[in-house]
Amino acid sequence: MTExxxxxxxxxxxxxxxxxxDRFRRLLPDRAIVTGEDSFDPASIRYAAAWKHRPxxxxxxxxxxxxxxxxxxxDHLVGDPGLPSAPILRVVDRDLTERMSEYVVLHCLMHLRKGWTYAQRQARGIWEDDDDQPAAREVRVGIMGLGVLGGDAACKLKVMGFDVAGWSRSRRRLDGIATYAGEAELDAFLSRTDILVVLLPLTPETRGVLNAGLFGRLARDGRLGGPILINAGRGGLQVEADILAALREGTLxxxxxxxxxxxxxxxxxxxxxxxxxxxxxxxxAMSDPDAIASAIAGQIRRHEAGEAFVNAVDPGRGY
Incomplete structure (x- = not known):
């Protein structure tokens, strides 16, 4: 038992x-760090750090x-009906944000410049060019989810020249980027989108949102020959049978x-x-464990010095 x-x-x-x-014992040497497998007094626990904890x-x-x-x-936390009422604090780490933006920019460029097509042709020894090579400015990218990750990715895609817009459930503002909000503006957002980048959180409202109905509302007049989906958010957002059907039917x-x-x-x-x-x-966007542990330790120190927690989750929204 720890006291x-x-x-x-x-x-x-x-x-x-x-x-x-090891990380937390090094960063917080003045307190006990325990796991669920240890014997401890429940009253001694002031903070919890969790990943896919047992409900x-x-x-x-x-x-x-x-x-x-x-x-x-x-989502692994807010989906637990037995979760205590303590504040839930999410990770906001610059390294993670930059890695996500790298991924989004990379794959938008791969679809723009037909990198996957050429990789397949190389594997078959085919030397063949495509006449239709649109510029980034001719391709409309829509970011679905304008939190820290989505906002950063949108700005970096704009620097690359893409025609970028964003959508979120509540209104967000980004300099020089058109933004849409709520169900009332979702159709307008989707209908101007050639590459849909999804960085939404997983909530009861967003589960399964990437489905046949949504795919059918994407732009049909773009320069890439059809809409393209990039999902780097959560797996629960997508209906994989609908993705395969949309690819088969040409909707994607x-x-x-x-x-x-x-x-x-x-x-x-x-x-x-x-x-x-x-x-x-x-x-x-692989998280840097050292950076995450350091950020959590910093939050604890600031809280105990009388400062407010930052990056708190709204349990009602799930993010």
Missing amino acids: RPDALLLAITDWDPTPWL GSLAGLPNLEAIFSLGAGV KAATLDVFETEPLPASSLLWSHPAVQVTPHNA
Whole structure:
């Protein structure tokens, strides 16, 4: 049993907790750092840092003051009906943001310059050029989700010359970029979009939003020969059967997917072998564990010095 006050609980599944224990013990040497496998007094836990914790495992901590997500998403937390009422704090890390923007810009450029087409031709030894090579300014990219990640990606795509717009549930402003908000403006946003980049959080309202109905509302008059989907948000946003059907029917021309309904992507999935689909293994924006742990330790220190927490999640919205 630990009797140290102000302890931090690591509630982690899917990852080895040992490196996280080492990081937090180094950064917060004045307090106990425990895992759910340890024996500890529930009243000693003041903070929890979680990633895909077991539902209900954070209940019964009477002195809990904050729950930190160890990754970019918080759907693993807000989806727990037994979660305590303590503030949920998400990761906002410059390194993660920049990595996501690199991924988005890379794949927009790959579709613009037909990089995947040429890779397939190289594999078959085919020397063949395409006459139709639009400039970035002729291609309309729509960013769905204008939080920190979406806003940064939108600005960097604009620098590359793309015609960029963004959509979010509530109104956001970005200098020099057209923004749309809410259901009332979603059709206008989709109808001017050639490449749809999705960086939405996963909430009850957004689950399954990437479906046949949405794909059919994308622009049909673009320079790329059909709409293209890039999803680097959450796998629960997409209906994979609808993506495959849209590709088969020509409603979508291509898709780049970093996230999936089931992860790892099952070997039986048709997405693996589809010639118009690029699969990446949920690594669009790999978090830097040292940076995340340092940011959480900084939040704790500032909170205990009387400052307010930052990057709090609205439980009602789920982000």
